[in-house]
Structures are given as C-alpha cells and as structure tokens.
Amino acid sequence: MSKKKDSLSLSKVEAKWGLILALPAILGFILWTAGPMIASLVLSFTSWDAVTSPKFIGLSNYRKLLIEDPLFKKSLGVTLYYSVGSVPLVLAIAFIVALLLNQKVRGLAFFRTAFYLPSIVPAVASAMIWIWLFNPDFGLLNQFLGIFNLPKLQWIYSETQVIPSLILMSIWGMGGSMIIFLAGLQGVPEQLYEAVEVDGGNWWHKFRYITIPMMTPIIFFNLIMGIIGTLQTFNQAYVMTSGGPNYASLFYVYYLYLNAFNYGAMGYSCALAWILFLIVLGLTLIVLRSSSYWVYYEMGKGR
C-alpha cells in the first residue's frame, strides 16, 4: 500500500517539476515565437514607420506586394533561383563525396577535414574571402580561367552571373551535409550488403536497393533544412553585393530588412515576412507529403 502511495506522490512531484523545468521553453515560445508571429500578422495590415502610431490599412500591403511592387517578385525570383540551384547541387555533391569517403579510403581524417573545414568558416569571413576570389581583375577564379585561355567573368559584379557565383560559393560550404551523409552511410548495416552479394547482386544493386533507401530519411532531412536555409539567405547580400547589380541578388530577407530598417516600412515588411512564412510552410508541406512516396523508414527502430 505504501508503495502505491509513493508512486502516486512521485508522479505528482514529476508533474510539478516537469512543468516548472519546461517553463523557460514554453515562455520562450510564447514570448519569442507565437507572440511575435501574431503581432507580425496584425502589423501586416497596417502602415507603420515605427515612430508614429500604426494605421490600419486592411489588405493594402498584400495588394501592393502582389500587384504593384516589382521588387517583391524580383526578390522572390532571385531567392527561388538561388535555392533551386544551390540545394540540389549541394546535396548531390555532398552525397557523392560522402559515398567516396565511405569506401574505406586511407587518409579519411585528412579528406574529411578538408571537405568539412570550409563549412565552419564564419559567414562574414567567407564572404570576404569570396569577394576577393571573385575579383574580376585580380581574383583567383579569373586567373584560373586565364590558364585555359577562357574569357574572364564578372562573377558577382554581373547581373546574370551573380546568383550562379553565389551558388558556387554555397557548394564550397557543403561540409555539414556531407558529414551527416557520411555518418548515415556508416550506419547502414553490413549484413544488408552481404545479403545482396549472396544473391549475386553487383555494386549498382547495392547502391540502388540498399544505400539509397536507407539514406532517404537523411536526404529528406537535408533537403528540408536546405530549403529553409537558402530561402532565408541574408549575409551574402548584406556583405557582398548589397542586393546588386541592378537588384540581381536582392534576396528576399535582405529586401525585407531594407524595407523595415532602411525604408521604415514596418507594416509592409511584416506582410513580406508572412508571405515568406507561407511559402516555406507550403514547400515544407509538399516535401513532407511527397516523403511517403520516397522516404523509407525502418520499422520498429525504437523511439
């Protein structure tokens, strides 16, 4: 009888402390996520310069953004272009490098470090390095092209080349995804490959029927994180290009930043923020929905 009483009081104690200890996160969610989100939605229906009091203007911000503002479409297009270019390339190259490193190569530690190192270079520092690499007159990239007698490029100083240049730069930072893939590959049970060998399968069968299916959850994770990350690109525009030339690298979040903090259009930038939120939500849902067709989850693998 006393035992039952003990466990009852324990669960009460647990419930009490559980809630108390979770309180910072719960309050944090209300204070820094849910509250600001609602505030942002409300503000998106106002015209506000953050000095005078906000004026309710209904859907005007949204109408302006969808119909009148060419820079909204421009910045959205630029950002999607970058995302569509960068995410698949980064994933594919990170995956290939991880596959190669998983071949029980010698010098794994060296190669892994070499491929991973660029991804920990601080964003501002890596922006500075790449401005210098992209320099049309003295940068390393044009010197390299010169060796093969190829014409010099303008890189981030050209309207058409700026986004491909930044995609190139993003590939340099693919180390994080590569490490995640590598860890996943190392976690594929050896017996599965042996089973394919017993059945007379070759490397393609192993790759197609073991590696790929076992890796789909990790590909899925990297895909979602890649989409969310690239849609919020800011640093490159702020440090490297100021959104130029001629708005060709006007990333969405940078445009939002300009509206809020340079043009004093708080209400309008809240509307921009909500549109971005809906786009991210939509894309995530599409990927999530599609995942049941291509993501393979091992059954009964615990929690």
Place this chain on the structure above:
Amino acid sequence: MVKRRTIIRIITYIVLFIGSVVCLIPLIWLIRSSFMETGQIFIIPPEWIPKPFRWQNYIEALSSLPFGRYLLNTLEILIFVEMGTLLTATVCAYSFARLRWPGRDLIFGILLTSLMLPYAVTLIPTFILWKYLRGINTFAPLIIPSWFGGGVFYIFLLRQFFLTIPFELDEAAYIDGASPLYVYWNIILPLAKPAIIVVGIFTFLGVWNDLLGPVIYLNDPDKFTVAIGLAQFVSSYASYWNYLMAAAATMTLPVVILFFVAQRYFIQGITLTGLKG
C-alpha cells in the same frame, strides 16, 4: 575484376584529392593574401609565397579598427548566451525527456514546429518589443532570448541524447528518495557531458557568426561584435586586400582551432543533428 577494382580505387583517390584541394585553395588564398605586401598581391600570374612575409598586416588591420573592443563585446555576449543556453536548454530537455507530465509530448511537438519558422517572421515585432524595452544598442536582445531554453534545436538535440540514458538510474534514485532536481544534476548532467559540449560548441559558433542580430540591434560602433565590425570593414577598406584577408583570417582562426581541439564533438554533434531527425 580485380583490375577494375583497382581502377575504381585510383579514380576515387584522384577525385577526393582534387576535391579537397579545391576546398582548401580558398583558405590557402586567404592566408597567403593576408601576409602579402600590396604590391605582390596584384601580380599576375598570382604568386603563392608571400615575399616578404608581412605579418604586420595583422597588426595594422586590427589596430585600424577597435578589434579588441569588438572581441570583448563578442565575448561578453558569448559568456551570457552560453550560460543561458546550457542552463535552460538542459533543464527543459530534461523535463521533456525524463519527467512525465500531462501534455508534455503535445507541447514538445508545438515547440518543434518553430524549427521550421523563418526567423524573418518574428524579426520585426521582436525588434519593436526591444525598442519599447529600451534594448536597442544593448546586448540584451542578443542575450536574453537564450535564457528561454536556448533555442528549440538545442533542446531537441539534448533530449535525443538524454533519452539514451537508462531510465533505471532515475528510478533507483527516486526509490532512495531523490528529487527530480537531484536526478537532473547528479545523474543526467554528468552522463550527458558529450552532448552538452556539442551544444556549447554550436552556441559559440552561433554567437561568433551571427550577423543579422548585431546588424539590427547594435548601431553604436562601440557595441559592435567581431562579425559586424568586419562586415563594416569590407566597405571601408575595399581594395586593401591584404588587410581584409588578415581580418578575415583572424575571425576564422578561433573557429578552426576549436575545430581541431574538439573535432570529435563537432562530428558527433553534426551526426546527432541529422540522424535522429
């Protein structure tokens, strides 16, 4: 058959070698530029060995801006953010992983949704809130949020790790009359050291790299962090590539040292992020 294997192996090494050279060249280019004289840096075709070896670039670049001030500011923010994150993230993760209370999993699920949320959505209201609290040009907006669980991502990561610790340990302690706080402090925390180090490292990287936060909340150059200080440096020293590269190398160095000292935790942390998602 054997021959084909060898060829594949050779190709693997060639590709890996070229790939790692391509990855390292920008870093080598950074270092060699940072030690060069202005004259040598513009020579075509490019030279790779600085001659003379001009380490004064570092002193001149860093003394032309109050780099010491930026560093102290960044460290001040860092210390308080680390304290807040490590304390509150472990406490929250402990609650979500090891204590049973009604609504726990539902609330955790709701918290997780904020991982998908673009930070831009909360940016402006949060800024306005800090404006009303007179927090602009102080470190408060960069520090205080970390005292509320330190970010859902860290709670998630720690929770995953806490779940791998055998529950018998808690139960044994409870039978001896221990309280949940005792279990948190004396059982879970000591066993979770690797995960806590991982979160500590990620938090350091987050603060060290953060540009948007300082850009929005700090206008006074006396309050600048290293990241925003260097970002300003780019525009004012546009063609002094040796100085710019010396500054960029200085910002990169601590991270690289940290990586080599704590490599194991970096890899573990990244792995923990991806695999259990």
